[in-house]
Amino acid sequence: MMADIAARAGRTAPVSLRINLTLDTLAETSLMMGGKPTPFGIPAQQLPECLEWLRARPEIRLRGFHFHLLSHQLDAAAHLQLVAAYLEQARRWCDDHGLDIDHINVGGGIGINYRQPDRQFDWPAFSAGLSALLNERGMPGVAVRFEFGRYMTAACGYYAMQVIDIKRSHGKTFVVGRGGSHHFRTPYAQGHSHPFHVLPVDEWPYSFARPYAEDETVSVVGQLCTPKDVLAFDAQVESVRCNDVLVFPYAGAYAWHISHHDFLRHPHPAQWYLPVE
Numbered sequence: 001m002m003a004d005i006a007a008r009a010g011r012t013a014p015v016s017l018r019i020n021l022t023l024d025t026l027a028e029t030s031l032m033m034g035g036k037p038t039p040f041g042i043p044a045q046q047l048p049e050c051l052e053w054l055r056a057r058p059e060i061r062l063r064g065f066h067f068h069l070l071s072h073q074l075d076a077a078a079h080l081q082l083v084a085a086y087l088e089q090a091r092r093w094c095d096d097h098g099l100d101i102d103h104i105n106v107g108g109g110i111g112i113n114y115r116q117p118d119r120q121f122d123w124p125a126f127s128a129g130l131s132a133l134l135n136e137r138g139m140p141g142v143a144v145r146f147e148f149g150r151y152m153t154a155a156c157g158y159y160a161m162q163v164i165d166i167k168r169s170h171g172k173t174f175v176v177g178r179g180g181s182h183h184f185r186t187p188y189a190q191g192h193s194h195p196f197h198v199l200p201v202d203e204w205p206y207s208f209a210r211p212y213a214e215d216e217t218v219s220v221v222g223q224l225c226t227p228k229d230v231l232a233f234d235a236q237v238e239s240v241r242c243n244d245v246l247v248f249p250y251a252g253a254y255a256w257h258i259s260h261h262d263f264l265r266h267p268h269p270a271q272w273y274l275p276v277e
């Protein structure tokens, strides 16, 4: 289709081929887009056929290769090894097929450690290793591009939810918020208990005693009519009361935009964008 459009427009379309590569050394994460059968990219075995097809289509110019095999990578050494494998593979294809490319896109993939927020991906070690890797194995005239998603944006967003009830059921304590996975589906989608902070709100506008939990292990749930509406579990809290606000950090990536906003027709949350000085 692209060849037809480019030919009709009398233009050359530059393309990158996204390749689904299998690697012996690939350490799997919890979110794999490649390295095994998936709908993403061109299986590496089909590349020769694809290059042959491209050679007969001068209206399409191959600029480089694109890889994005995984997300949620928390191990800087493993990610460096992956980038090294991409570069090595791209060089081999260039040599074997006489290709002249000018960029290699190595995708995104760096994760956020939601389970242990104080132990994040070792960015300084990764950058130092990358610089050495490019010096040793970079290809002259070939730019290496990253397209980070989660790592760039997760820390930019917070989800705040007012506590509307604290319930005890069969030995467990549930903190119920005015919100849930229809706003913030990240924890359920990734199967983790999301870290949160309790923002105390002293105002209590009702005549009945304020429900609270102190020094307890709680689950934080939303308002939906499904037991899957869980944002945090086995979370130890010093103190949480109805009307306090729970603030979930790392809500800037794959959060609102992957949520089923209109389930049960609850209102959407207010969204504020704050300028950074």
Ligand SMILES: Cc1ncc(COP(=O)(O)O)c(C=O)c1O
Binding pocket: 068, 070, 071, 072, 107, 108, 109, 110, 147, 148, 149, 150, 151
């Ligand atoms: C092609 C491609 N590149 C980059 C990303 C960003 O990935 P991440 O959030 O793991 O950095 C995605 C996310 O799905 C993607 O599909």
